[in-house]
Amino acid sequence: MTYDAVVVGSGPNGLAAAIRLAQAELSVLVLEANPQIGGGTRTVELTEPGFLHDVCSAVMPFAEHSAAFRAMPLREHGLEWLYSDSEVAHPLDGGDARFIYHDIAQTAEGLGKDNGAYSSLFGQLVRDADDIFKYAMGPMLHLPQHPLKLARFGLVALKSADRFAARYNDPASQALFAGVAAHAVQPFSRPTSASVGLAMMVAAHAYRWPVPKGGAANVTSSMARYLASLGGVIETDRRIRKASDLPAARLKLLSSTPTALASIFDLPEPRWTYGPGAFKVDWALEGPIPWTNTEVGRASTVHVGGSYEEIAAAEAAVHQGRHPEKPYVLVTQPTNIDASRAPSGKHVAWGYCHVPNDSEVDMVDRIESQLERFAPGFRDQIIARHVKPPGWYADYNDNYVGGDIGAGAFTPRQMFGRPRLSPNPYATTIEGVFLCGASTAPGAGVHGMAGWNAAAAALRSIGERSDA
Ligand SMILES: Cc1cc2nc3c(=O)[nH]c(=O)nc-3n(C[C@H](O)[C@H](O)[C@H](O)COP(=O)(O)OP(=O)(O)OC[C@H]3O[C@@H](n4cnc5c(N)ncnc54)[C@H](O)[C@@H]3O)c2cc1C
Structure with a gap:
């Protein structure tokens, strides 16, 4: 059978x-x-049954x-979102901790003298959130419907993380921001390095950070079921290495990186x-992580790294090609809200740190030492671990080079031009082919x-409307 469209990547x-x-x-x-x-949403018995x-x-x-996601009836196809008491916990030495709750006032109360500054900034940004995200979830080069709201967000988001953090007086508030800012995998001195952290905090307050019941795989399995109900077909074990591997179709959309696209279609190096x-590291655990501050156990995401300065130094080291002794570790602990993920009373959690691209240095001990620092006895809880260095991810997914x-660094150039500065960055130089x-x-x-955006661009290219 010949299809109208072929999509590479599930x-x-x-x-x-x-x-x-x-x-x-x-x-x-x-x-x-x-x-x-x-792809990046799989759930597997990696350690023990x-x-x-x-x-x-x-x-x-x-x-x-x-x-x-709002345009797909995923709940009808099996997806259920779960929510933890706080979106983020940030443990500090001595048993102290800071939290990002869905509620701005509850979050700000924990920030002492930064309460007012926090409430006024996020209060405004949350009021603007729908319009901010409507713009930011598409190509950067398009006219915003609400330029004032966007300018208000942009004035803060385009700052470096260092400059953004300076608005807070309390080192603990700064540490809380460092943990979120580090998701961008950028040095904190770089302009725009505040943007990802800021957007994630607005998302926490405006919408929440949900966890799919049963694991990440349920996002894509519910999507696959919905696609099947629309007549779509999925074939696995079909790696596309060159253009001739692709079946004939009017539209071809590839969930590939620009370098993979160049290799497949024999284009100049982008x-x-x-x-x-x-x-x-994925852990199977005897019990919950024994955080010194027990409230940390009620968050789905925990940022482990200590003070702002420590996290900034760890991320800077990675960008200089070094492996920090005390890495910033991003931890998730889904079994605190989803007991279906482990045998009765047992838990799963993962933690990862950033390392230089293609690094072969073993970071297990450094990651687990950081957890021990804020959760003494953590190692005693480990039943089994599954270790995935960068090379494991590169083998697992062609996009994780x-x-x-992130399938490409989030530098200022690659943030605005992803993968190029254009109102239609999805189109390629080949007719009918889209990233x-x-x-x-x-x-x-x-x-x-x-x-979603690439499909709309593809539909426009053949004169079809996409109203969803
Ligand atoms: C360790 C880790 C932790 C993460 N944590 C989070 C998190 O907690 N929250 C969050 O929002 N995001 C997280 N992410 C990021 C998120 O998973 C990805 O950004 C997201 O999955 C990207 O979706 P995608 O569809 O573009 O690509 P992917 O999910 O990467 O899927 C691409 C698919 O395309 C296939 N493919 C690629 N090239 C070819 C080819 N030539 N032929 C055939 N198939 C091909 C791949 O095999 C893969 O299945 C994490 C990622 C990783 C790796």
Whole structure:
């Protein structure tokens, strides 16, 4: 059979693209290199039977406001979101901790003398949130519908993390921001390095950071079921290495990086850089992580790294090609709200730190020492671990080059031009061929918006409307 459209990749973006094309009544075939679908949203018994680990993503700060997810009846196809008491916990030495709650006032209360500054900034940004995200979840080069609201956000977001943090007086408030800012995998001195952290905090207050019940895989399995209901077809074990591997179709959308696109279609090498890699450990645990501050156990995401200065230094070291002794560790602990993920009373958690691209240095001891610092006795809880250095991720997914889980660094150039500065960054130089993955606007994260936007661009190219 010949399809109207072929989509390469079955991560959230590939499936969002396929769904939008199928909603427009095109026949769609999705091709996936791996034996299973999901890409960055897979849940697997990596350690012991009954322990369901998220291979990549676990908590989804960009899902609730995603226009793509809102246009899909995923609940009807099995997706259920769960919410923890606080979106983020940030343990500090001596048993202290700071938290980001959905509620701004509750968050600000914990920030002492920074209460007023925090409440007034986030109060305004949350009021503007729908319009900010409507703009930011697409290509940067387009006219905003609400320029004033966007300018208000941009004035803060374009700052470096260092400059943004300086607005707070209390070192603990600064540390809280450092933990979120480090998601951007940028040095804190670099302009725009505040943007990702700021957007994630606005998302926490305006919408929440949900966790899919049963694990990340349920995001893409519910998408796949919905796609099937629209007549879409998925084939696994189908790696596309060259253009002739692609079946004939009017539209071809690839959830690939610009460098992979160049290799597949024999194009000139693009200007595209990859960022640091991730070194991740998945743990099967005897019990919950024994945080000194027990309230930390009620957050789904924990930022482990201590003070602002320590986290800034750790991230700077990685960008200088070094491996920090005390890395910043991003931890998720989904079993605190989802007991279905482990045998009775047991838990799963993961933690990863940033390392230089393609690093082969073993970071397990440094990661676990950071957890021991804020949760003494953590190591005693470990039943089994599964270790994934950058090379593991590069083998797992063609887009995670050198272990860069963002499919391309989020530098200022690659933030505005993802993968190029254009109102239609999804189109390529080849007619009918589009990029639709995390290397395109708006970038990494589980939201499906890159695929959703790319499908709209593809439909426009053939004169079809996409109203969803
Ligand atoms: C360790 C880790 C932790 C993360 N944590 C979070 C988190 O907690 N929250 C969050 O929002 N995001 C997180 N992310 C990021 C998120 O998972 C990704 O940004 C997101 O999955 C990107 O979606 P995508 O559809 O563009 O690509 P992917 O999900 O990466 O899927 C791409 C798919 O395309 C396939 N593919 C690629 N090239 C080819 C080819 N040539 N032929 C056939 N198939 C191909 C791949 O096999 C893969 O299945 C994390 C990522 C990692 C790796």
